[in-house]
Amino acid sequence: xxxxxxxxxxxxxxxxxFGIQKISLDKAIGHVLAEDVFADRDxxxxxxxxxxxxxxxxxxxxxxxxxxxxQAIAAAGSPQKELKSSDKCIEIMTGAVVPTNTDTVVMxxxxxxxxxxxxxxxxxxxxxxxxxxxxxxxxxxxxxxxxTKIEAxxxxxxxxxxxxxxxVKKMPKIVLVSTGDELVDVSETPRLHQIRKSNSHTLKAxxxxxxxxxxxxxxxxxxxxxxxxxxxxxxxNDVLLLSGGxxxxxxxxxxxxxxxxxxxxxxxxxxxxxGKPFWFGKHKETNTTIFAFPxxxxxxxxxxxxxxxxxxxLSLGLPESEITVILNERFENNTDLTRFIRAKVKMDSAKxxxxxxxxxxxxxxxxxxxxxxxxxxxxxxxxxAGAAVPFFSxxxxx
Ligand code: AMP
Ligand code: MG
Numbered sequence: 001x002x003x004x005x006x007x008x009x010x011x012x013x014x015x016x017x018f019g020i021q022k023i024s025l026d027k028a029i030g031h032v033l034a035e036d037v038f039a040d041r042d043x044x045x046x047x048x049x050x051x052x053x054x055x056x057x058x059x060x061x062x063x064x065x066x067x068x069x070x071q072a073i074a075a076a077g078s079p080q081k082e083l084k085s086s087d088k089c090i091e092i093m094t095g096a097v098v099p100t101n102t103d104t105v106v107m108x109x110x111x112x113x114x115x116x117x118x119x120x121x122x123x124x125x126x127x128x129x130x131x132x133x134x135x136x137x138x139x140x141x142x143x144x145x146x147x148t149k150i151e152a153x154x155x156x157x158x159x160x161x162x163x164x165x166x167x168v169k170k171m172p173k174i175v176l177v178s179t180g181d182e183l184v185d186v187s188e189t190p191r192l193h194q195i196r197k198s199n200s201h202t203l204k205a206x207x208x209x210x211x212x213x214x215x216x217x218x219x220x221x222x223x224x225x226x227x228x229x230x231x232x233x234x235x236x237n238d239v240l241l242l243s244g245g246x247x248x249x250x251x252x253x254x255x256x257x258x259x260x261x262x263x264x265x266x267x268x269x270x271x272x273x274x275g276k277p278f279w280f281g282k283h284k285e286t287n288t289t290i291f292a293f294p295x296x297x298x299x300x301x302x303x304x305x306x307x308x309x310x311x312x313x314l315s316l317g318l319p320e321s322e323i324t325v326i327l328n329e330r331f332e333n334n335t336d337l338t339r340f341i342r343a344k345v346k347m348d349s350a351k352x353x354x355x356x357x358x359x360x361x362x363x364x365x366x367x368x369x370x371x372x373x374x375x376x377x378x379x380x381x382x383x384x385a386g387a388a389v390p391f392f393s394x395x396x397x398x
Contacts, residue, residue, distance in 0.1 A: 004338035004376075007270040007278070011307045014266065014282055015315040016289060018170040018238055025158055028150045030211030031168035032316045037144040040161045042134035046080070047098040051129040053111060054118050055102035057086040058126040067119045074099055089118055098130050105129035147317050169316050172238035174207060176200040176216040179226070179245035179254065180295060183218065198365060199243035199293075199300045206304060210312060214241070221251040230257055234286045241308065244295025247277040254292050255279055263290060271379065272338040274299040274361070278307070297365040302340045302374050305392045325354040325375060325391040327383055336379045342371035345397050354391060372397050 002010075020034040049055065056068060068089035074081045076095030083090055083101040090099045098105065107129060110122040137143055143157050150158070150168070158166060176199075183197045184190050200216040207214045219229045226245070233240055245254040246268070255268060263283045270278050276299075279292035291308050293300040310320045325345050333339050342357040354375050359367030373393040377383060 001269040001271050001276075002267050004270055004272045007267055007272075007280070008307065008310075010266050011280060011311050012314055014280075014289060015311060016172070016238065016287070017315065018172050020167055021170045022165045022167055025155065025164055025166060028158065028166045028168060029152070029155060030209075031150050031166075031171070032318060033144055033146055033148045033150060033154075033166065034169050035167040036142045036146050037158060037161060037163060037166075039137045039139050039141050039143050042139045043137035043143070043160075044131050044133060044135070047133050048131040049074075049092045049094055049096050049098055049105050049129060050131050051105055051107035052093050053091075053105055053107035053109075053129070054089040055083070055092040055099050055105050056089045056124075057083060057102050058104045058124070060086045061120075061124060067117055070113075070116045070118060103127060103130070149318060171210070171212045172312070172315070173236070174212055174214040174239040174241060175233050175237045176203050176207075176214050177230070177233060177240055177242040178216070178218045178295075179221065179242065181221045181251070198297055199295065202297065202301060203241055203243070203304060210309075219245075221245070221253065223253045223257065226253045227257045227260060230254075231261055234261065234263070234283050234288045237288055240288060240290045240292070241304070242290070242292040243300045246279040246292045247294055258290065258292075270338075271336060272340065273335065274340065275303040275306070276337070278303050280307070296361075298342070298359070298361070298368060301368055301394065302392075305374065305394055306340065309392075321393075323352065323373075323391040323393060324388050325352040327375065327385060327387045327389055328353045328355055329385050331356065331377060331383045333377045333379060333381050333383070338379055339377040340374040340392070341377060342367055343373055343375045343391065344371050345373060345391060345393070347398060352391070352397070354389070368394070 065087055071084060071088040071090050072081055073091040074096040076093050080097040081090055081099040083099050092105060104124060104126055105128060106120060106124055112119045112121055144154055148154060178197050178200045182194050184194050186196050190196055204214055204216060219226050245252045258281055263281045265281045268279045269276060274296060275294060277294040281290045293303045313320055342359055343354040344357055345352050345354045357367055357371040372395045373391050376390040
């Protein structure tokens with residue numbers, strides 16, 4: 001059995017490159033850019049009015065002119081107009097091109113308009129209310145760097161530079177494998193000795209947050225079936241995320257099946273709770289990575305966040321997000337296992353404060369909904385209230 005630190009190191013030493021692909025802009029959210037994106041024109045592309053009002057030539061004010069007849073109206077979306085004479089003005093709408101021979105925009109709120117004559121009511125600053133061409137980005141500069149995770153703000157930038165297709169890192173093809181004869185489908189009414197499957201549903205949902213759509217299969221506790229189904233799954237996927245079947249039970253066939261199929265075991269069993277029987281390996285022939293988590297829902301859930309998510313992020317070239325939180329109570333870890341304890345983290349006086357959610361062990365599924373992550377507590381260590389500890393978030397906490 002290895003330590004958590006060693007296990008994590010080995011998992012991260014086995015990251016994988018899934019290649020790149022072109023996808024349409026409307027599918028790009030959540031993916032990682034595999035190309036630099038350039039401004040195809042200046043940002044903004046022309047001197048743009050930022051207020052509704054009138055455009056004037058400031059030199060007229062310097063000559064003492066305070067009221068201006070309206071020459072024309074410049075609407076957003078119409079070509080640039082020209083102010084023919086500096087003692088006149090052009091009405092202008094937000095988003096319109098500032099007319100030639102004007103350099104200042106005064107908003108309606110600071111004007112009085114009577115019969116096409118505009119009077120200024122407030123002092124005016126030269127150049128006000130104009131978003132100058134190229135002042136955000138000049139044409140040709142990089143507006144998004146390769147390696148950036150595409151979120152809603154990036155989608156806006158991609159749209160404005162005309163990227164209908166984007167080169168992104170490919171996501172891994174993943175199959176979720178649940179095992180166990182006690183498990184029935186969600187739609188079924190379980191008999192006394194049965195339970196409904198939940199792990200593959202949890203993992204499927206978690207992966208959707210990463211924009212990965214995974215397939216799920218179920219394998220009965222039968223060695224030959226397990227072997228043929230796993231072989232097929234290895235051929236068709238980059239990653240197998242399994243739950244159950246890796247502990248010491250008589251029907252926990254997975255470790256033996258992996259061995260017989262020539263999957264390289266990188267480790268089995270980690271000094272941690274929950275999730276101790278975790279099995280991790282790699283199938284060289286098909287280049288498939290195998291995360292076989294113990295079946296207890298909290299074990300599967302914790303290990304997904306502790307090992308798989310950092311592995312995925314690093315594989316995609318994203319940084320591992322490391323969060324430290326403050327324990328608000330004493331905790332004595334008097335085991336030689338790294339403990340991952342459900343915790344509810346809240347922001348308090350600009351600090352992330354963690355209250356422990358002490359559930360009923362790794363089979364306790366409902367207490368996962370009362371927490372927003374797991375705190376990591378080292379073996380044989382006493383933590384006083386106020387101690388800083390690593391935190392693995394399982395949901396958005398801010
Ligand atoms: P195992 O790791 O196969 O020994 O399973 C450990 C515990 O987790 C058993 O009580 C199983 O019934 C339960 N379990 C295994 N797989 C699932 C699953 N997909 N959904 C819910 N519970 C599961
Ligand atoms: Mg089982």
